[in-house]
Amino acid sequence: MTATPRLEIVALAPGATLQDRGRPGWQRYGLTEGGALDRPALAEGTVLLSNPPEAAALELSAGEARLRALAEVWIALTGPARPLEVNGAPRPWRAAFPVPAGAEVRIGADPGGRWCWLHMGGGIDGPVVLGARSTHLRAGIGLVPRPGLKLCPVMPDWKAPAAPRRLDLPEPAPAGVIRLLPGAQSHLFPAGSRTAFLDETWRVTAARDRQGMRIEGEGGPFLHEAGLTTLSDVILPGDIQITGDGRPAILLADRQPTGGYPRIFTVIAADLHRLTRMPTGHAFRFRLVTRAEAAAARLALEREIAELPARLAPLVRDPAALSPQALLRHNLISGAVAGDDLPWQEG
Amino acid sequence: MAGKEQERHPWPQPVLRLAGEGAVHIAFESLSPDVAPDAVLALDGALAAAFAALATAEGSGHALAPLAAAVIEQVPTIRALTVFFDPGRIKAEAALAALEAFVAAGAWRRTRPRPGAEWEIPAVYGGDAGPDLAPLAEMLRMSPEEVVRRHAAARQRVTMLGFAPGSAYLDGLPALFDVPRRRELRPIPAGAVIVALRQTVLTSVPMPTGWYHIATTPLRLFDPARRWPFLLAPADRLRLVPITPEEAEALDPKPFWQQAAAREQRRAG
Numbered sequence: 001m002t003a004t005p006r007l008e009i010v011a012l013a014p015g016a017t018l019q020d021r022g023r024p025g026w027q028r029y030g031l032t033e034g035g036a037l038d039r040p041a042l043a044e045g046t047v048l049l050s051n052p053p054e055a056a057a058l059e060l061s062a063g064e065a066r067l068r069a070l071a072e073v074w075i076a077l078t079g080p081a082r083p084l085e086v087n088g089a090p091r092p093w094r095a096a097f098p099v100p101a102g103a104e105v106r107i108g109a110d111p112g113g114r115w116c117w118l119h120m121g122g123g124i125d126g127p128v129v130l131g132a133r134s135t136h137l138r139a140g141i142g143l144v145p146r147p148g149l150k151l152c153p154v155m156p157d158w159k160a161p162a163a164p165r166r167l168d169l170p171e172p173a174p175a176g177v178i179r180l181l182p183g184a185q186s187h188l189f190p191a192g193s194r195t196a197f198l199d200e201t202w203r204v205t206a207a208r209d210r211q212g213m214r215i216e217g218e219g220g221p222f223l224h225e226a227g228l229t230t231l232s233d234v235i236l237p238g239d240i241q242i243t244g245d246g247r248p249a250i251l252l253a254d255r256q257p258t259g260g261y262p263r264i265f266t267v268i269a270a271d272l273h274r275l276t277r278m279p280t281g282h283a284f285r286f287r288l289v290t291r292a293e294a295a296a297a298r299l300a301l302e303r304e305i306a307e308l309p310a311r312l313a314p315l316v317r318d319p320a321a322l323s324p325q326a327l328l329r330h331n332l333i334s335g336a337v338a339g340d341d342l343p344w345q346e347g
Numbered sequence: 348m349a350g351k352e353q354e355r356h357p358w359p360q361p362v363l364r365l366a367g368e369g370a371v372h373i374a375f376e377s378l379s380p381d382v383a384p385d386a387v388l389a390l391d392g393a394l395a396a397a398f399a400a401l402a403t404a405e406g407s408g409h410a411l412a413p414l415a416a417a418v419i420e421q422v423p424t425i426r427a428l429t430v431f432f433d434p435g436r437i438k439a440e441a442a443l444a445a446l447e448a449f450v451a452a453g454a455w456r457r458t459r460p461r462p463g464a465e466w467e468i469p470a471v472y473g474g475d476a477g478p479d480l481a482p483l484a485e486m487l488r489m490s491p492e493e494v495v496r497r498h499a500a501a502r503q504r505v506t507m508l509g510f511a512p513g514s515a516y517l518d519g520l521p522a523l524f525d526v527p528r529r530r531e532l533r534p535i536p537a538g539a540v541i542v543a544l545r546q547t548v549l550t551s552v553p554m555p556t557g558w559y560h561i562a563t564t565p566l567r568l569f570d571p572a573r574r575w576p577f578l579l580a581p582a583d584r585l586r587l588v589p590i591t592p593e594e595a596e597a598l599d600p601k602p603f604w605q606q607a608a609a610r611e612q613r614r615a616g
Contacts, residue, residue: 028421028423139569141512141571181365182365231425232509234422256509259509
């Protein structure tokens with residue numbers, strides 16, 4: 001690698017990885033596709049910085065992270081909004097801007113337990129395995145972010161945008177409904193169990209990582225007919241696995257490729273990021289949809305991503321010069337909030 | 348298992364189901380786990396051959412033609428073959444229909460699994476490399492040497508890769524190895540050779556297990572630093588070859604990885 005490092009990790013919570021669009025096509029060999037848990041958030045960073053679509057970003061877990069710019073570097077943060085500061089001054093979320101050499105970037109913790117993505121102009125480099133830079137911690141693939149690690153751009157000759165910019169998008173409220181399709185094992189569950197599952201109100205628990213998210217029903221543990229152990233079978237992204245403890249797990253990009261616990265339904269692809277964006281404790285319901293609805297949702301999401309460049313807008317207001325009231329409000333709400341309260345969207 | 352294979356030839360019709368947005372799950376629900384992998388791997392091989400033929404020959408009009416351009420991969424497991432496709436390139440109903448037509452046409456039902464690579468996988472049995480060899484031998488009321496002899500004599504076959512990248516599930520053990528898993532889970536290293544339920548698993552990552560850890564291979568089953576990082580593939584056949592810890596220390600993995608790469612070139616070409 002001839003590129004000079006631009007950012008050094010100073011402090012970081014466990015569970016951070018480097019993620020791009022992942023490497024589908026190797027589940028036959030026991031490797032699940034990986035990739036950023038929030039595809040739109042990955043795409044937003046790519047568009048903000050004019051990075052190539054295959055660029056990788058740092059996927060940060062919910063804890064605070066601090067990095068130091070080793071040279072001037074352009075960054076953008078995407079995903080559920082959190083406090084973001086450069087040398088102690090608030091900077092806008094979901095925006096691309098330069099950070100001067102020597103400055104410290106602080107990304108506050110998310111009390112909602114969610115991930116966010118730090119993008120760097122020119123993409124963040126790491127070993128390419130089977131065509132992707134995505135880290136897979138359990139398999140020992142890729143870059144493992146840790147304090148002291150220096151991040152190099154893939155493209156040393158990357159050209160910065162003419163001026164700082166943001167994406168003119170509404171900050172969506174956490175989803176109330178997650179859409180499902182039947183999976184290969186839905187029929188193993190009695191009709192009563194399936195109905196009870198769909199009638200339940202669910203909450204996101206704090207137990208989440210790149211393998212999956214545990215949810216729990218408001219009505220207590222979700223129990224089903226005994227004897228539902230199956231032979232080891234393939235696991236799809238979004239499969240909802242029912243284990244003996246009554247807390248289902250929704251399996252994500254770094255799930256095991258196969259497993260013997262039965263899966264009741266599968267979350268549609270277009271709702272996986274709506275799921276991972278939910279803060280811990282958030283209540284939601286599931287809804288079974290038709291294949292036509294799932295396909296329409298997938299196309300709509302693809303269209304939203306394709307139209308992101310049209311949403312680019314200049315970053316006119318310097319958030320460092322915001323009113324004290326706005327700053328105070330920003331600090332008080334610390335992250336897990338509706339985006340219309342965020343100071344850089346004022347005015 | 349040859350006897351059983353013949354009993355069930357031709358293979359029964361499997362059940363096809365759409366799973367999620369981008370997969371067709373083809374399950375041999377009527378077959379026991381002893382027999383099902385033969386049917387799964389026969390279908391896997393026949394389907395791969397059909398897709399390969401479509402890629403070279405004039406394939407229009409073939410039932411699989413609309414699916415060929417959209418297929419991502421085929422994933423065999425113990426009793427099912429799952430075909431992943433890109434739902435942006437073919438409607439799920441069309442993918443299901445294409446596979447239903449292929450399965451119903453039935454030529455594949457008289458085929459055997461296409462043979463994969465043949466391996467001799469070195470492994471150190473017993474001692475620190477196989478702490479459960481002695482307890483297993485005691486349970487089976489035979490000497491540890493006899494357990495090793497019988498385990499290493501079996502010609503085993505990779506039915507699926509699962510749990511973690513490169514971890515291989517093997518069938519082909521004699522019935523005496525149909526032992527239950529143990530209740531307590533204990534940590535094992537990558538490369539552990541573990542046995543239970545008449546299966547061997549060659550593990551690629553450290554993990555806790557209730558299976559009997561009887562040996563360890565110095566080979567890595569998954570090595571992300573290699574261009575082709577997976578040592579074994581579904582349908583490969585292998586014997587384990589007992590070696591000493593000193594031989595394990597001195598083992599050169601290069602020829603093994605050359606064989607893995609050669610197998611993939613054959614499959615791709």
